[in-house]
Amino acid sequence: MALLFFSSSSFDFRVFIVLFFFIVLCNGSSYSSSSSPSSSLFSTHHHRHHIAKHNYKDALTKSILFFEGQRSGKLPHNQRMTWRRDSGLSDGSALHVDLVGGYYDAGDNIKFGFPMAFTTTMLSWSVIEFGGLMKSELPNAKAAIRWATDYLLKATARPDTIYVQVGDANKDHSCWERPEDMDTQRSVFKVDKNTPGSDVAAETAAALAAAAIVFKKSDPSYSKILLKRAIRVFAFADKYRGTYSAGLKPEVCPFYCSYSGYQDELLWGAAWLQKATKNVKYLNYIKMNGQVLGAAEYDNTFGWDNKHAGARILLTKAFLVQKMKTLSEYKGHADNFICSVIPGAPFSSSQYTPGGLLFKMSDANMQYVTSTSFLLLTYAKYLTSARTVVHCGGSVYTPGRLRSIAKKQVDYLLGDNPLRMSYMVGYGPKFPRRIHHRGSSLPCVASHPAKIQCHEGFSILNSQSPNPNILVGAVVGGPDQHDRFPDERTDYEQSEPATYINAPLVGALAYFAHSYGQL
Numbered sequence: 001m002a003l004l005f006f007s008s009s010s011f012d013f014r015v016f017i018v019l020f021f022f023i024v025l026c027n028g029s030s031y032s033s034s035s036s037p038s039s040s041l042f043s044t045h046h047h048r049h050h051i052a053k054h055n056y057k058d059a060l061t062k063s064i065l066f067f068e069g070q071r072s073g074k075l076p077h078n079q080r081m082t083w084r085r086d087s088g089l090s091d092g093s094a095l096h097v098d099l100v101g102g103y104y105d106a107g108d109n110i111k112f113g114f115p116m117a118f119t120t121t122m123l124s125w126s127v128i129e130f131g132g133l134m135k136s137e138l139p140n141a142k143a144a145i146r147w148a149t150d151y152l153l154k155a156t157a158r159p160d161t162i163y164v165q166v167g168d169a170n171k172d173h174s175c176w177e178r179p180e181d182m183d184t185q186r187s188v189f190k191v192d193k194n195t196p197g198s199d200v201a202a203e204t205a206a207a208l209a210a211a212a213i214v215f216k217k218s219d220p221s222y223s224k225i226l227l228k229r230a231i232r233v234f235a236f237a238d239k240y241r242g243t244y245s246a247g248l249k250p251e252v253c254p255f256y257c258s259y260s261g262y263q264d265e266l267l268w269g270a271a272w273l274q275k276a277t278k279n280v281k282y283l284n285y286i287k288m289n290g291q292v293l294g295a296a297e298y299d300n301t302f303g304w305d306n307k308h309a310g311a312r313i314l315l316t317k318a319f320l321v322q323k324m325k326t327l328s329e330y331k332g333h334a335d336n337f338i339c340s341v342i343p344g345a346p347f348s349s350s351q352y353t354p355g356g357l358l359f360k361m362s363d364a365n366m367q368y369v370t371s372t373s374f375l376l377l378t379y380a381k382y383l384t385s386a387r388t389v390v391h392c393g394g395s396v397y398t399p400g401r402l403r404s405i406a407k408k409q410v411d412y413l414l415g416d417n418p419l420r421m422s423y424m425v426g427y428g429p430k431f432p433r434r435i436h437h438r439g440s441s442l443p444c445v446a447s448h449p450a451k452i453q454c455h456e457g458f459s460i461l462n463s464q465s466p467n468p469n470i471l472v473g474a475v476v477g478g479p480d481q482h483d484r485f486p487d488e489r490t491d492y493e494q495s496e497p498a499t500y501i502n503a504p505l506v507g508a509l510a511y512f513a514h515s516y517g518q519l
Contacts, residue, residue, distance in 0.1 A: 060513050066473030088109075113155060114256045118503075123141065124207065131510070171184045208233065209226070268314075338392075370508065377403060476497050
């Protein structure tokens with residue numbers, strides 16, 4: 001297509017007109033969800049309930065729909081993000097295994113197993129805690145989980161081996177092309193006895209175990225398959241110790257290095273297996289190894305790399321709600337994390353922007369906003385059930401305070417910020433238009449059937465034209481520490497979406513949608 005060969009100096013009004021045509025063609029019938037995201041795409045969504053300022057139900061629908069835009073493999077007949085097409089249909093063939101399916105992690109075309117597994121765990125946890133509130137969105141949330149677990153079952157099919165990545169990230173990043181056009185080498189990387197990866201293995205075990213809980217009643221046979229595999233994969237993670245980035249550094253670093261080590265994943269994985277199996281051996285494992293695995297370490301971030309905070313919250317439920325007295329120490333550990341994010345609390349160590357957004361780091365900061373909000377709401381649920389509170393030194397904080405902090409973060413994300421910008425694509429009247437995402441930024445296959453070559457897309461990457469395909473529900477990295485957001489496609493730190501940003505947000509949105517009578 002001629003526009004792909006325009007020089008930067010001539011990439012002007014002509015490109016805008018052509019891309020506008022692509023937007024109409026690619027997105028005319030893309031959204032067939034029950035809440036009709038397309039028809040309300042540019043509305044404010046704030047007027048439907050007399051109490052709530054935001055339409056959390058609409059945001060929930062879109063936060064789940066996003067995952068369909070990240071799918072790899074053979075797309076199903078009920079695919080709602082219709083500008084996407086099949087991709088990666090020969091994935092795994094380099095090592096003679098079937099690795100078709102799963103998710104692209106963010107705006108590129110690589111399948112990274114470590115963040116994919118964490119995404120799956122958090123989607124599952126969202127459903128475990130708040131799925132009962134989701135109503136019509138519950139089947140969509142379960143479908144999003146199953147798309148991941150079907151792939152993880154393939155990736156763990158061989159004993160003592162996990163296929164942890166498909167695609168060479170360095171080569172992929174040298175191209176700007178649609179996943180449907182991928183022609184970079186689809187290399188496959190694995191961990192095994194000789195090249196261990198306790199971190200990615202234990203996270204995969206956590207994902208499978210958490211998903212087994214999700215499907216226990218609705219699909220018991222599938223649940224049993226997931227749990228049996230989780231048990232085997234965790235045993236492999238524990239027996240062959242080591243970080244996966246030690247053996248696969250050129251392939252996974254700096255993209256998803258295991259900076260925090262593997263101890264947090266072993267504790268996290270054991271916690272999920274204890275919850276899923278009720279087997280006392282996992283409780284004993286946690287009691288015997290908890291301190292060595294960092295149960296008491298001071299961590300104030302929770303994300304795809306460091307799981308300590310999540311493990312502490314999860315294990316505290318076992319103490320508070322299920323009365324497992326041997327886990328009593330985790331209440332103090334969980335409180336310490338919560339105290340670290342409460343503004344003005346003793347021991348608070350978190351930074352907030354002038355507009356009130358939790359700010360952990362410049363690269364994809366919104367992942368910590370969504371994960372922390374989820375933990376605040378989940379911990380508040382546990383505390384309420386046990387009729388107790390958070391202790392921060394001499395100060396006491398109620399579950400209601402935790403929920404109000406989480407609400408402020410979610411509301412900021414949805415538009416209550418100095419820029420009045422929703423950081424969820426397709427929600428509200430003002431949202432990011434130039435997200436760092438190959439498939440969203442390039443003409444869709446329906447409008448441009450001819451292949452777009454590896455380097456041809458860079459003219460669009462570097463342009464100011466809005467993305468022609470609306471990746472509905474995608475939450476981007478977000479503003480900087482001064483609440484600024486340039487909406488530049490080349491700014492991957494602020495403008496790139498990721499599956500692990502959305503996964504915990506699903507649970508938070510379900511809670512608020514229910515709380516305000518929208519579900």
